[in-house]
Amino acid sequence: MIRIEFNKLRFLVIDDNAHMRRIVRTLLHGYGTREVYEAEDGASGLEAFTAYQPDIVITDWAMPIFDGIELASMIRQPGSNQNPYVPIIMLTGHSEKSRVIRARDSGVTEFLCKPISAKALYQRILSVVVNPRPFIKTKTYFGPDRRRGTSAHMGPERRKDGGGAAEITKIEPLYDKIKSGLRGS
Amino acid sequence: MTADRKSAKEPDHEVIVPPTDLRAFAKYIPGEGLDEAALERAEQALQALEGNFGAWMQHEVDALVTEREALRLPVASARAFDPFYRASHDLRGQAATFGYPVAGEIADNLCNYMDAVSLPDGISMEFVDAHINAIVAVLREDVRDSSNPIARALLWELGEARKRFAPSPADGDDAEASGQA
Numbered sequence: 001m002i003r004i005e006f007n008k009l010r011f012l013v014i015d016d017n018a019h020m021r022r023i024v025r026t027l028l029h030g031y032g033t034r035e036v037y038e039a040e041d042g043a044s045g046l047e048a049f050t051a052y053q054p055d056i057v058i059t060d061w062a063m064p065i066f067d068g069i070e071l072a073s074m075i076r077q078p079g080s081n082q083n084p085y086v087p088i089i090m091l092t093g094h095s096e097k098s099r100v101i102r103a104r105d106s107g108v109t110e111f112l113c114k115p116i117s118a119k120a121l122y123q124r125i126l127s128v129v130v131n132p133r134p135f136i137k138t139k140t141y142f143g144p145d146r147r148r149g150t151s152a153h154m155g156p157e158r159r160k161d162g163g164g165a166a167e168i169t170k171i172e173p174l175y176d177k178i179k180s181g182l183r184g185s
Numbered sequence: 186m187t188a189d190r191k192s193a194k195e196p197d198h199e200v201i202v203p204p205t206d207l208r209a210f211a212k213y214i215p216g217e218g219l220d221e222a223a224l225e226r227a228e229q230a231l232q233a234l235e236g237n238f239g240a241w242m243q244h245e246v247d248a249l250v251t252e253r254e255a256l257r258l259p260v261a262s263a264r265a266f267d268p269f270y271r272a273s274h275d276l277r278g279q280a281a282t283f284g285y286p287v288a289g290e291i292a293d294n295l296c297n298y299m300d301a302v303s304l305p306d307g308i309s310m311e312f313v314d315a316h317i318n319a320i321v322a323v324l325r326e327d328v329r330d331s332s333n334p335i336a337r338a339l340l341w342e343l344g345e346a347r348k349r350f351a352p353s354p355a356d357g358d359d360a361e362a363s364g365q366a
C-alpha cells in the first residue's frame with residue numbers, strides 16, 4: 001500500500017463556487033493536508049499559483065474572467081513561471097469525452113467528474129504523486145505525455161531532493177527515423 | 186545536402202522528465218489497496234458538513250433563479266448567458282453531493298441543452314424555465330432521487346424534449362468521465 005504524506009503537500013484549489021471549495025478543502029484536510037490555498041477565479045488562481053507555489057493544483061473548468069482550460073494553458077508555459085510541470089487535476093461537472101480531450105490538450109494531468117467523492121479525489125491525487133508522466137514539448141503542445149501508461153522513470157534515480165534542471169531528450173520525427181532507417185538498410 | 190533534408194532531421198518534440206518529483210511524498214507500507222484510514226477521515230469530515238447541505242442547495246437554486254431573472258431578453262450576445270450557465274453548471278455538479286441527484290440531472294439536461302443550441306437566438310427560454318421550475322419544485326417537495334415516480338417521469342420528459350430540440354454530442358458520448366486526462 002502507498003501512503004501519501006499529505007502533511008507535506010501544498011494544494012491550490014480554484015473554483016468560483018464557495019461551497020465546492022469548502023468541500024474540497026474539507027476532504028484535503030481530512031486526508032491530512034495542512035496547506036490548502038484557495039482562489040475563486042482563473043485570474044486570482046494564477047496569482048495564487050505564483051505566490052504559493054503549490055505542489056498540486058485542483059481547478060474547476062467553468063469560471064469567470066478566464067476558465068480552467070485557459071488557466072492550465074497559462075501554467076503550461078515553459079519559462080513563464082517556476083513550475084510549469086505542476087500536476088493539474090480538473091474537477092468539473094463536464095463529463096463528455098470531447099471535454100476530456102480538450103482538457104488533456106490544454107495540459108491537464110487528471111480529469112475528475114463531479115459529483116466528488118473522497119475516494120475519487122484521493123485516487124487522482126495518488127495517481128499524480130505516484131505515477132508522474134514525462135512532459136512532451138512540441139510546437140503546439142507542452143504538457144504531460146497524453147498517451148496512457150507512460151511513466152516518468154527513465155533509468156536510475158538521480159534526483160533525490162527534487163529541484164534542479166529538467167532532463168530533456170530531443171526526439172526526431174518518427175517519419176524521418178523510419179526514412180533514414182530505410183536508407184541505411 | 187538540401188535545406189529540406191537538413192530540416193527533416195531536426196527533432197519534432199522533446200521528452201522532458203520534470204525536475205520536481207512528488208514520489209518523495211509517497212511511502213510504501215505493508216498492506217493492499219488504498220490508505221483506508223485517510224479515506225475514512227476525509228469521509229467523516231465530509232459527513233460533518235452534511236448539516237449545511239440543505240441550506241447550500243437552497244442557495245445554489247436561488248442563485249440559478251436570480252441569474253435567470255437577470256437575463257433581460259433579447260440579449261445581445263452569447264456571453265450574456267455565462268453567469269446563468271455557470272449557475273446551472275454548479276448545480277449539475279453539486280446537487281448530488283448535497284443529496285439532490287434528481288435536481289442535478291435536471292441541471293445536467295439544461296446544460297446539455299445550452300451547449301447544443303446556438304446562443305443567444307436559438308434558445309427557447311420557455312424550455313429553460315421548465316427546467317428551473319422543475320428544480321425549484323423538487324427542492325420544495327424534497328424529492329431526492331429518481332425512485333420518486335413523478336421525478337422519473339419529469340426527467341424522462343425533459344430529456345426527450347431536449348433531444349428533440351437540440352440533440353447533443355453528450356447523447357452519444359457518455360463520459361469516460363474521470364481518469365487520466
